[in-house]
Amino acid sequence: MLILQLLVNGVLLAGMYLLMAQSLNLIFGVMRIVNFAQGTMIAVAGLFTVWLATRIGLNPFLAIPIVFVAMFWIGAIVERLLLRRITLRGTQGELMTLMVTFGISFVLINVALKAWGSEYVSLPYLQSSWRLGPIEFAKSLVIAGAFGTVLSAALFSWLNFTGSGKALLATSQSRIGAGTCGIDAGRMSTLAFALGSALAAAAGTVLVLVTPLGPQSGNDLTILCFVVIALGGLGDYLGAILGALVVGVAQSVLGFYLGGNVQVLLPYILLILIMLFIPRGLSLSRLAR
Amino acid sequence: MPPSALGSLRSLTRRLTVGGATGVGWPRHEIALGVAFLVAAALIGLLTSGYLLQFATDIFTFMAMAYGWNLISGMTGYVSFGQIAFYGLGAYGTALLILHGHVPWYVAAPVAGAVAALLALVLGGVMLRLRGIFFALGMFGLVQILSILFSQWQFAGGGQGLILPGALTAHAVYAETVLVAIFAFALNLYYSRSALGLKAMAIRDDEEAAAAMGVHTTRVKIVTFVLSAIPPAIVAGLVAWNRSYIDPPSMFDPSVDFQAILFSLLGGMGTLWGPALGTVILELVGEQIWAQFPEFQLGLFGLLVVLIVVFFPGGVVSVLRRFGWLPRPVIMAPSELPRGSPPALAGEAGGDGPVLEVRGLSVRFGGVTALRDVDLEVRRGETVSIIGANGAGKTTLFNVITGFVRPTRGEVLFKGRPIKGWSVTQLAEAGIGRTFQIPRPMESLTVWENVLLAALNGRRKHAAVDQAAWVIRALGMEAIWLEPVVNLPPGHRRQVELARALALQPDVILLDEVMAGMNREEQEKIRDAIRTLHEYGVSAVAGVEHVVAAIVDLCDRIVVLDFGQKIADGEPQQVLRDPAVIGAYLGEAG
Known part of the structure; x- marks a missing residue:
């Protein structure tokens, strides 16, 4: 029964990882860049939520719209003022953009350190759990997992079933093609980066309910998000579901049997293994086709 | 610099260029800059002590690291976020050699550098199969893995770290650090003028096309990776000895790597003089700024990287080049195009098949x-x-x-x-x-x-x-x-x-x-x-x-x-x- 419990926890974790990763996917899809500041954005949003809850007494779910909007604008400004100006193309351009987001993550870490110190904090909220036979469902984990899944589904629906979403998806498939259809690719880049940042922030808000976060946890989270989307194939929204499940369950199970260090190490080891052996991911949607 | 040293520089030039051709000569200001660096380094070593000497040691430490990074990332185009891995390995190698091998520090650090190079050979074979952002992220991941492994390895002090017998020889540490920085510079010098460097730069521009021109891309990349691992590994050994205490978080600290990258970027990534200029300028200017805002050092570094990449991508050297200073030498270009001779008839006759x-x-x-x-x-x-x-x-x-x-x-x-x-x-x-x-x-x-x-x-x-x-x-x-x-x-x-x-x-x-x-x-x-x-x-x-x-x-x-x-x-x-x-x-x- 223990293994079942660990699997349940893993799946719930996966729901949240999915949201964290889809926001990275969104940015990668349209702009072909990996946002290295992704994890730090998640962590900062989580810490901000804790601050709002402890200082002002704001319910964390009411904090979501606030961090969402705030990070949306931060993302939009970063894209407009900085990323857009990198004119290099190809690999060198990708690397320069990665370097810029690397720098941004250091700025965010520093701001967070200054504002909230270096401690890892969590938000005690919904501490009890539901029981279903021998399986225990921690309320916070259920809520977080469900929230992540629902928001990911909303993102997926928006991309596939609405005009503006389709425009964004079209841009990620072919910038030139989208351009000839009258889609402003530059605008789509801004939207993708802003929305990606905002979704990361929303994920951070619920993540802090189930795991302690600190300013320095950003890099771990970035790599975790990257592993999830790399497992599913970069830019593949359905593949990321599989990626999230693999990472979530593996972390839950291996973490229990082999200890916390393995839990931390796992994304990094997966990162190198995936890139070496399955650089195109598990390609769920290619199999489905 | 004594005249004999200048003379040996000239013979180096001749060796790096073709048959005494002057096309890749040494512009005077380049020699002047080199001499200025050496004189300054010597004067600091002779005249200062205490805080100033330590500051200068830091500068040359970062210079060595920036040059190491420049080799793999600037010349070959494989941007690495994980050269600090070799820094950490060098520090631990040195510390363990001193503690358990009872080797003097000035031997331990170079030996640890050699060990790190050997590890780089193995790691390079794996990591260099990755390209672009994958390599950058992979190297970053590698550092985290090493950091956690070392924090679990009790023989190496685990999470507590290691305490070494303290260094009482600040001047000697400084001198060896300067030597490593010169070595790292020499590697970059070689790359900026040699066939190997040409191949590395070709890989940076277009790896597949380079292979189609007969460049052994894997071999060139691995050689470069190994060479780029040596300077950070040796200087880290000196840092470990100098501080007399090391632990995984400080020895595998990505922000130290980040500083070396920043210095290289500011000076001009992929250029010969960029890392040296960037390190000196930013350390001197930064010293004033950090004193004002000590708690914002990390954020200011981040901000600087962002601003440099976005608004100033060529760095200081690119500005100097606008005035004709420090131009990149055209590799093996004779001063005048030789007549050349038509090649012999191609290949073996091989019959009429x-x-x-x-x-x-x-x-x-x-x-x-x-x-x-x-x-x-x-x-x-x-x-x-x-x-x-x-x-x-x-x-x-x-x-x-x-x-x-x-x-x-x-x-x-x-x-x-x-x-x-x-x-x-x-x-x-x-x-x-x-x-x-x-x-x-x-x-x-x-x-x-x-x-x-x-x-x-x-x-x-x-x-x-x-x-x-x-x-x-x-x-x-x-x-x-x-x-x-x-x-x-x-x-x-x-x-x-x-x-x-x-x-x-x-x-x-x-x-x-x-x-x-x-x-x-x-x-x-x-x-x-x-x-x-x-x-x-x-x-x-x-x-x-x-x-x-x-x-x-x-x-x-x-x-x-x-x-x-x-x-x-x-x-x-x-x-x-x-x-x-x-x-x-x-x-x-x-």
């Missing part, structure tokens, strides 16, 4: 069949045109022959030997040259360096220079030979492509749409070149879509491809009158 033979070749990409059961034979010195509409399979055929694409079925024989499983580099070395449909010259290099890169394949320096010079003259490119490719119009870029392929001195040269986008005059030059080819025993296979007329009178045979199948093969006039060919090629059904 075909040079290139394609048998029953099929290539499928998923559900698309790009080539179906294609046969082709090219004899020595023969010129064959492969004509066919867009999508007929010409480029795929060339990609199979040059090792870029693996065939689904069938085989290719080169000089009678099957080439199954050969790499792009091996095929180029064996004597198959190619041009790309969309020209892919190395953008950041000059015409000369592009041609020389290919000429260096299997040749010693002098012979390569001779060969490159001959090719440039043969194609009538004397007016642009020192021009950076990035400034060239499309027609000239195609010429560079052809020149590169010729400089390989191949047995067969595959020309993919070599005249597309050229004006009459440029086409005439290429036609002349193709006419000359068979005089040297070089067979040519030209893929042609549009300018059929320009090639018809040059070739011995025409092969027509249509939707991946060969529909005709024979004498030009005869093939072009074939109704099936006219139908397929001009799209007149029936």
Whole structure:
């Protein structure tokens, strides 16, 4: 029964990882860049939520719209003022953009350190759990997992079933093609980066309910998000579901049997293994086709 | 600097350039800058102590690290977020050698550097299979893995860290740090003027095209990676000794790496002087700023990287170059283009058998069949045109022959030997040259360096220079030979492509749409070149879509491809009158 419990926890974790990763996917899809500041954005949003809850007494779910909007604008400004100006193309351009987001993550870490110190904090909220036979469902984990899944589904629906979403998806498939259809690719880049940042922030808000976060946890989270989307194939929204499940369950199970260090190490080891052996991911949607 | 040292610098120049040529001489301000650095380093070592000496030691520590990073990331283009891995390994290696091997520190640090280099050899074999952002992220991940492993390894102190017997020799540590920085600089100097450096920069610009010019890309990358690991590893050993305490978080700290990257970027990534200038400038200016805002150091570093990459990507050196200072030397460029000598007749006679033979070749990409059961034979010195509409399979055929694409079925024989499983580099070395449909010259290099890169394949320096010079003259490119490719119009870029392929001195040269986008005059030059080819025993296979007329009178045979199948093969006039060919090629059904 223990293994079942660990699997349940893993799946719930996966729901949240999915949201964290889809926001990275969104940015990668349209702009072909990996946002290295992704994890730090998640962590900062989580810490901000804790601050709002402890200082002002704001319910964390009411904090979501606030961090969402705030990070949306931060993302939009970063894209407009900085990323857009990198004119290099190809690999060198990708690397320069990665370097810029690397720098941004250091700025965010520093701001967070200054504002909230270096401690890892969590938000005690919904501490009890539901029981279903021998399986225990921690309320916070259920809520977080469900929230992540629902928001990911909303993102997926928006991309596939609405005009503006389709425009964004079209841009990620072919910038030139989208351009000839009258889609402003530059605008789509801004939207993708802003929305990606905002979704990361929303994920951070619920993540802090189930795991302690600190300013320095950003890099771990970035790599975790990257592993999830790399497992599913970069830019593949359905593949990321599989990626999230693999990472979530593996972390839950291996973490229990082999200890916390393995839990931390796992994304990094997966990162190198995936890139070496399955650089195109598990390609769920290619199999489905 | 004493005169003898200057003298040895000059002899180094001579060794790095060709036959006492002055094309890659030492501009005076470069020597002056070097002397200024050395004098300053010596004065600091002699006159200061305490805080100032420590500050100077820090500067040279970062300079060594910035130069290490510049080698792999600036020269070879493999941006690494994990050179700090070697810093950590060097520190731990030194500490363990001192504690358990009872080795003096000045021996321990270099030995640890050697060990780190050995580890880099192993790690490089794995990590360098990754490209672009994958390599950057992979290296970053590697550091985290090492950090956690060391925090678990009790023999190395685990999470508590290690305490070493304290250093009482600040001046000696300083001196050795300066030596490592000079060593790291020398590595960069070598790269900026040598064949190895040229190959590294070619990889940075276009790794696949470099392989097609016979560059052993994996070997060059691994050598560079290993060399780039040595300076951080040795200086970290000195840092460990100097601080007398190390632990995983401080020795595998990504923000230390980040500073080295920042210094290199500020000075000018991929340049010889950038890392030194960037480190000195930012350490001196930064020292004032950090004193004001000590808690914002990390954020300010981050902000600086962002601003430099976005608004100032070339760094300090790029500004200086606008005034003609510190120009990048053109590698192995003589002061005047030598006459060059035509190459000896290509290859062994090898009888009258075909040079290139394609048998029953099929290539499928998923559900698309790009080539179906294609046969082709090219004899020595023969010129064959492969004509066919867009999508007929010409480029795929060339990609199979040059090792870029693996065939689904069938085989290719080169000089009678099957080439199954050969790499792009091996095929180029064996004597198959190619041009790309969309020209892919190395953008950041000059015409000369592009041609020389290919000429260096299997040749010693002098012979390569001779060969490159001959090719440039043969194609009538004397007016642009020192021009950076990035400034060239499309027609000239195609010429560079052809020149590169010729400089390989191949047995067969595959020309993919070599005249597309050229004006009459440029086409005439290429036609002349193709006419000359068979005089040297070089067979040519030209893929042609549009300018059929320009090639018809040059070739011995025409092969027509249509939707991946060969529909005709024979004498030009005869093939072009074939109704099936006219139908397929001009799209007149029936």
